[in-house]
Amino acid sequence: MKVLVPVKRVVDYNVKVRVKPDQSGVELANVKMSMNPFDEIAVEEAVRLKEKGIATEVVVVSIGVQQSQETIRTALAMGADRGILVTTDVAVEPLGVAKLLAKIAAEEAPQLVILGKQAIDDDSNQTGQMLAALLGWAQGTFASKVEPSGDKVTVTREVDGGLETVSLKLPAVVTTDLRLNEPRYASLPNIMKAKSKPIATKTPDDYGIDVAPRLTTVKVAEPAKRSAGIKVKTVDELISNLKNAGVIA
Incomplete structure (x- = not known):
């Protein structure tokens, strides 16, 4: 089984994100970047499948x-075998990423993405679903357990009401939680x-995909600062303050 794992370079999750002065986006200059945490989980799962002898190659x-x-x-x-970089x-945007991944999947013929x-x-939480379509x-989204067996993979999904288990026929797309x-x-x-280890370098033109943005960012702003809270001594005082603030009638 060949497993394909897309990964994204993002601002490190430990970094406090700063908005550019002109509010056109997020400041990326001289900022620590790392692999998207959810993608790290995807890589780890693929490597574990290889260690179990289920996966033969992780791309x-x-x-x-x-x-x-x-x-x-x-x-x-972490244990992957080779890489493909589309510069x-x-x-x-997610649709452009999904189209590129679809072309790569057609070339690589993985049994699992x-x-x-x-x-x-x-x-966005869109790429995996778009790719499967x-x-x-x-597709099995929000996976908390992935168990391939034969020509199927059983995926335990995290849903609002708890857990849902689905059986998917390979090839399939799984997104990690x-x-x-x-x-x-x-x-x-x-x-x-x-x-x-080898890394093949490609461009979107090599796959015939137009990745020009379809959305325009109008403005990026930091969340409004919350006002300081107050302490009350009694329940009556709490209720009075909540009524004055219009929280309760």
Whole structure:
């Protein structure tokens, strides 16, 4: 079984995001970047499937600027076999990403595509679903457990009411949730080995895909600051304050 894992380069989750002075977007200059946390979970799951002897090859793909190669190297250090980098300076939207991944999937012919349910920069939560629709494959989203067996994969999904288990016929698309696994730290020897693993470099034109943005960002602003709370001594005082604030009648 070949597994394809898309990964995205995003602002590190530990970094406090700052809005540009002209409010055109988020400040990315001199900001620490890393792999999207949900994609780390996807890579870890693919590597675990390989360690169990279920997956024979793990291929990582990233779409973005040239520096996204570092993100692929991180995945290779975790245990992936090779990478594909589709370079573009355009901020590719979910539909563009899904179209590119569909072309790559047609070339690579994986039996399973595992990707994060969403990226922490735009929170779109669209790419996996769009990819499954374009390919005409079954999909299991928000996975907390993935169990391939034969020509099927059983996916336990996290839904509002609890857990839902679905059986998908391969090939399939699976998007990962937080509780699927705990991603490993890449060891120094594996980081060194990753430097020699192959990464193919492509462009959107190689796949005949137009990734020009269809949406325009009008304005980006920080959330309004919350006013300070107050302390009350009695329940009557609390109720009085809530009535004055119009919270209760």
